[in-house]
Amino acid sequence: xxxxxxxxxxxxxxxxxxxxxxxxxxxxxDAVALKAELDIVPxxxxxxxxxxxEHFAAKNAxxxxxxxxxxxxxxxxxxxxxxxxxxRGEFLTAYTPYQAEVSQGYLQAIYEWQSYICLLTGMDMxxxxxxxxxxxxxxxxxxxxxxxxxxxxLVSRAVDPNxxxxxxxxCDGLDIAxxxxxxxxxxxxxxxxxxAAVASKEYAAVALQTPNFFGNIDTLDADALAAVRESSTVPxxxxxxxxxxxxxxxxxxxxxxxxxxxxxxFGVALAYGGPYVGFIAATKEHMRRIPGRLVGKxxxxxxxxxxxxxxxxxxxxxxxxxxTSNICTNQAHCALIATxxxxxxxxxxxxxxxxxxxxxxxxxxxxxxxxxxxxxxxxAPFFNEIVVDVHQNADDVLAKLRERKILGGVAxxxxxxxxxxxxxxxxxxxxxxxxxxxxxxxLSEVVHVHANV
Amino acid sequence: xxxxxxxxxxxxxxxxxxxxxxxxRANRYVEEGRPLDQxxxxxxxxxxxxxPDNSELxxxxxxxxxxxxxxxxxxxxxxxxxxxMKYNPRVNDAMASKREFAQLxxxxxxxxxxxxxxxxxxxxxxxxxxxxxxxxxxxxxxxxHAELAALLIAKKYFxxxxxxxxxxxxxxxxxxxxxxxxxxxxxxxxISLPSDERGRVSVEEIKKVVGPDTAVCxxxxxxxxGLFEDHIHEIAAAVHEVGGLMYYDGANANAIMGNVRxxxxxxxxxxxxxxxxxxxxxxxxxxxxxxxxxxxxxxxYLPTPYVRATPAKADATASNGRPLAPSDAMTxxxxxxxxxxxxxxxxxxxxxxxAVRALAYIYANGADGLKKVSQLxxxxxxxxxxxxxxxxxxxxxxxxxHEFVASAQDLKKATGVKALDIAKAxxxxxxxxxxxxxPLIVPECLMxxxxxxxxxxxxxxxxxxxxxxxxxxRKEPETIMAAPVKTVVGRVDxxxxxxxxxxxxxxxxx
Numbered sequence: 017x018x019x020x021x022x023x024x025x026x027x028x029x030x031x032x033x034x035x036x037x038x039x040x041x042x043x044x045x046d047a048v049a050l051k052a053e054l055d056i057v058p059x060x061x062x063x064x065x066x067x068x069x070e071h072f073a074a075k076n077a078x079x080x081x082x083x084x085x086x087x088x089x090x091x092x093x094x095x096x097x098x099x100x101x102x103x104r105g106e107f108l109t110a111y112t113p114y115q116a117e118v119s120q121g122y123l124q125a126i127y128e129w130q131s132y133i134c135l136l137t138g139m140d141m142x143x144x145x146x147x148x149x150x151x152x153x154x155x156x157x158x159x160x161x162x163x164x165x166x167x168x169x170l171v172s173r174a175v176d177p178n179x180x181x182x183x184x185x186x187c188d189g190l191d192i193a194x195x196x197x198x199x200x201x202x203x204x205x206x207x208x209x210x211x212a213a214v215a216s217k218e219y220a221a222v223a224l225q226t227p228n229f230f231g232n233i234d235t236l237d238a239d240a241l242a243a244v245r246e247s248s249t250v251p252x253x254x255x256x257x258x259x260x261x262x263x264x265x266x267x268x269x270x271x272x273x274x275x276x277x278x279x280x281x282f283g284v285a286l287a288y289g290g291p292y293v294g295f296i297a298a299t300k301e302h303m304r305r306i307p308g309r310l311v312g313k314x315x316x317x318x319x320x321x322x323x324x325x326x327x328x329x330x331x332x333x334x335x336x337x338x339x340t341s342n343i344c345t346n347q348a349h350c351a352l353i354a355t356x357x358x359x360x361x362x363x364x365x366x367x368x369x370x371x372x373x374x375x376x377x378x379x380x381x382x383x384x385x386x387x388x389x390x391x392x393x394x395x396a397p398f399f400n401e402i403v404v405d406v407h408q409n410a411d412d413v414l415a416k417l418r419e420r421k422i423l424g425g426v427a428x429x430x431x432x433x434x435x436x437x438x439x440x441x442x443x444x445x446x447x448x449x450x451x452x453x454x455x456x457x458x459l460s461e462v463v464h465v466h467a468n469v
Numbered sequence: 470x471x472x473x474x475x476x477x478x479x480x481x482x483x484x485x486x487x488x489x490x491x492x493x494r495a496n497r498y499v500e501e502g503r504p505l506d507q508x509x510x511x512x513x514x515x516x517x518x519x520x521p522d523n524s525e526l527x528x529x530x531x532x533x534x535x536x537x538x539x540x541x542x543x544x545x546x547x548x549x550x551x552x553x554m555k556y557n558p559r560v561n562d563a564m565a566s567k568r569e570f571a572q573l574x575x576x577x578x579x580x581x582x583x584x585x586x587x588x589x590x591x592x593x594x595x596x597x598x599x600x601x602x603x604x605x606x607x608x609x610x611x612x613x614h615a616e617l618a619a620l621l622i623a624k625k626y627f628x629x630x631x632x633x634x635x636x637x638x639x640x641x642x643x644x645x646x647x648x649x650x651x652x653x654x655x656x657x658x659x660i661s662l663p664s665d666e667r668g669r670v671s672v673e674e675i676k677k678v679v680g681p682d683t684a685v686c687x688x689x690x691x692x693x694x695g696l697f698e699d700h701i702h703e704i705a706a707a708v709h710e711v712g713g714l715m716y717y718d719g720a721n722a723n724a725i726m727g728n729v730r731x732x733x734x735x736x737x738x739x740x741x742x743x744x745x746x747x748x749x750x751x752x753x754x755x756x757x758x759x760x761x762x763x764x765x766x767x768x769x770y771l772p773t774p775y776v777r778a779t780p781a782k783a784d785a786t787a788s789n790g791r792p793l794a795p796s797d798a799m800t801x802x803x804x805x806x807x808x809x810x811x812x813x814x815x816x817x818x819x820x821x822x823x824a825v826r827a828l829a830y831i832y833a834n835g836a837d838g839l840k841k842v843s844q845l846x847x848x849x850x851x852x853x854x855x856x857x858x859x860x861x862x863x864x865x866x867x868x869x870x871h872e873f874v875a876s877a878q879d880l881k882k883a884t885g886v887k888a889l890d891i892a893k894a895x896x897x898x899x900x901x902x903x904x905x906x907x908p909l910i911v912p913e914c915l916m917x918x919x920x921x922x923x924x925x926x927x928x929x930x931x932x933x934x935x936x937x938x939x940x941x942x943r944k945e946p947e948t949i950m951a952a953p954v955k956t957v958v959g960r961v962d963x964x965x966x967x968x969x970x971x972x973x974x975x976x977x978x979x
Binding site for chain 2: 017018019020021025026028029030032033034035038041042044045047048049050051052054055056057058059060062064065066068069071072073074075076077078079081083085087088089091093095097099100101102103104105106107108109110111112113115116117118119120121122124125126127128130131132134135136140141142144145147148149150151176178179181182184185186188189190191233262263264265266269278285286287288289290291292293303309310311312313314315316317318320321322323324326327328329331332333334335336337338339341342343344345346347348349350352355356358359360361362363364365366367368369370371372374375378397414418423426445
């Protein structure tokens with residue numbers, strides 16, 4: 017499929033090359049020749065491909081449930097104009113814009129993405145994107161390691177467990193040790209423990225997530241920042257719910273030098289986990305250490321404004337084993353989607369979305385905590401997620417909710433054994449009062465039945 | 470060739486999105502929100518949000534204009550070597566954007582995401598069979614990411630065997646730059662191996678560098694010169710003899726698919742760029758999708774999660790009463806409990822939307838169709854090679870695979886016109902330039918990969934345009950050195966961009 021060759025074309029081309037057949041053209045030594053029968057489905061005409069995928073789609077019943085799932089991937093409204101624009105073939109079928117003269121549009125869009133990320137985070141510069149939030153944390157941590165040469169890093173235990181797992185995968189490769197900071201009773205990072213740890217001056221970086229994995233706002237206070245600076249540790253802010261950037265004090269304002277995160281919330285489909293889009297932003301001191309592509313504004317040979325990939329001397333195709341990272345492909349198309357989302361929403365729309373997330377999550381918190389036997393686990397100020405303690409096995413409660421076509425949240429026991437009775441619940445602008453009432457009704461039935469057993 | 474002046478250029482760059490719009494010109498996508506300080510103390514809130522408010526029409530025009538200043542496969546021939554810029558079938562996108570896939574949350578419990586898991590399983594099994602591997606993990610996000618995963622697997626495998634002293638990774642000088650960069654990210658030392666006069670890795674050279682400290686030999690076959698490494702089984706034997714692992718860089722898999730398998734060549738580890746070989750749109754440089762595959766002895770080390778299938782009831786039938794396809798009679802789960810695994814490479818399970826696209830492409834072709842894809846990719850490359858050899862030097866004049874290299878070195882000596890100038894001149898003819906100056910061992914290199922989706926007429930036209938450019942270069946080199954003149958901008962000042970970095974828009978007040 018998708019090959020335009022006629023038999024006459026093939027004959028004429030083989031003749032031009034001077035070989036007798038396609039088999040002759042692709043001949044290989046017998047030692048490596050294909051002998052096995054390939055286990056691949058026979059070719060299907062296009063209408064049957066569609067039927068096959070209809071069949072798969074019908075087996076994803078979870079998509080129609082009332083959902084309170086968040087935990088690093090968020091349901092937000094995405095205006096249809098995003099897809100109309102992003103799916104234009106010029107954007108969709110372009111390669112990395114190496115040839116600037118025929119890539120000005122994409123380069124400008126990425127320059128706008130970099131600008132948006134800087135405006136949202138308060139940083140001096142941002143790259144053209146990385147794979148996702150977790151890899152952004154890993155790459156951002158490597159920047160800090162390259163900055164001060166230390167071989168240990170410090171991470172709050174309230175950072176998304178998936179991000180910490182990916183950081184470990186990367187650090188195992190580089191023989192970097194990771195130490196974790198405990199969580200305080202209110203559901204934020206234990207800053208006293210943080211201050212004690214950085215005082216050793218052994219850590220390249222310290223990473224905090226805000227809002228953290230539990231939804232709580234979690235930043236360095238002035239004392240902790242002073243201790244971090246005194247120890248020459250690089251403070252890294254992690255942001256996995258990017259909508260929060262429209263409302264909360266910027267990471268720059270509380271001292272972060274590197275901000276890493278996930279921009280899926282900006283119009284990128286949930287798509288069962290990907291593709292999403294990570295970002296890395298930093299103060300200008302870290303400019304030469306940032307990984308991945310950067311787009312700069314310059315001029316052409318007649319002085320016209322022109323955009324171009326720049327500072328490529330950091331990159332793998334120039335420096336090979338001395339590069340700051342091996343990253344080549346990034347997430348340009350997802351970054352484009354996020355840029356279009358930000359342009360459409362604007363300041364007013366983003367503020368509204370943030371306010372609605374704050375409102376609906378508070379409505380959710382009020383509603384579930386009114387149920388006997390259900391409590392909010394933490395007391396810290398939160399953005400759009402809450403930890404709900406059901407005082408019994410959370411997996412069992414969630415299974416009962418699924419019988420009522422409700423995805424009640426993420427059971428935390430798989431990541432935090434001490435929170436095995438807790439559920440992480442998310443509400444966004446798409447969560448209705450009806451959804452919250454349905455959950456509260458179901459939850460009170462389920463918890464009550466269990467409690468009586 | 471007509472000489473044009475830069476006055477012919479179309480419009481100047483559109484204003485930045487930040488220079489458009491008016492405060493309060495909001496689109497009503499969601500309800501109005503209450504003031505933020507009703508929810509949180511002001512000490513936790515930001516002071517201002519300096520973003521523009523634009524009408525939807527302004528935004529639509531802005532990005533439509535930007536798209537018109539961007540060149541993609543949909544607009545013309547894209548012979549970018551090593552990037553496999555083939556047609557991206559639209560049915561793939563239609564399948565990936567189905568609501569039941571696009572809106573499925575990654576934490577949806579397995580029992581309610583069986584369709585998504587089955588897509589991942591069928592893709593994983595198909596790739597394993599096609600490339601002769603025991604298993605793939607769909608976890609890594611792109612080629613370089615999967616390369617890193619593969620080297621982390623090797624590192625952990627040797628550690629478990631008490632062979633952590635193996636710290637050398639052998640990389641041919643024709644290798645993609647990601648190979649040595651990935652090796653460095655795992656703490657390996659890189660040994661660069663020179664190619665022989667045939668443009669290949671020689672068995673003698675390999676035998677000289679392998680030893681008890683060899684961890685991995687990273688190769689791509691065909692290599693980046695487009696040549697098949699015909700002694701690959703002897704090279705693999707030499708590496709295996711000293712206890713090392715063979716890694717296959719799958720960037721060039723479009724040349725071999727369905728015809729010969731890395732597993733049969735002796736490779737233990739490999740990656741694929743599904744965005745190259747399996748028609749996922751490149752999207753201006755991602756998102757890609759880069760599964761990592763391994764031979765049987767390395768399966769336990771794959772990144773998590775792995776999609777595991779167990780047979781459902783043996784007598785299961787579909788709702789219409791017909792027997793189920795084998796994969797329909799399974800139940801699927803994400804397996805995270807793999808103690809020897811290197812761990813996850815990314816936040817969530819895979820670039821799932823791209824797994825849908827790749828599987829749709831496999832369905833459209835079947836085994837025979839995929840074999841034909843590679844054959845015709847090789848046919849197209851050789852056809853262009855023999856035609857281009859009429860007027861440009863081709864340093865390796867023999868049957869190539871899916872791509873070949875030409876050199877403008879002679880032309881440069883005679884006229885001063887470089888590979889870069891030829892590339893820029895092609896842009897004026899509505900075509901993308903080939904990959905330039907790579908691989909590094911060929912001076913003034915142009916690396917040309919036509920792909921199988923291009924017709925003979927397109928290839929003939931490309932050859933004629935290239936011939937005309939070379940002929941013009943010999944008569945009036947300054948014309949070619951001034952190219953491009955029909956694009957929206959001329960050559961961009963890269964030195965200024967690097968010396969005075971301007972990486973973002975600043976508010977006027979700043």
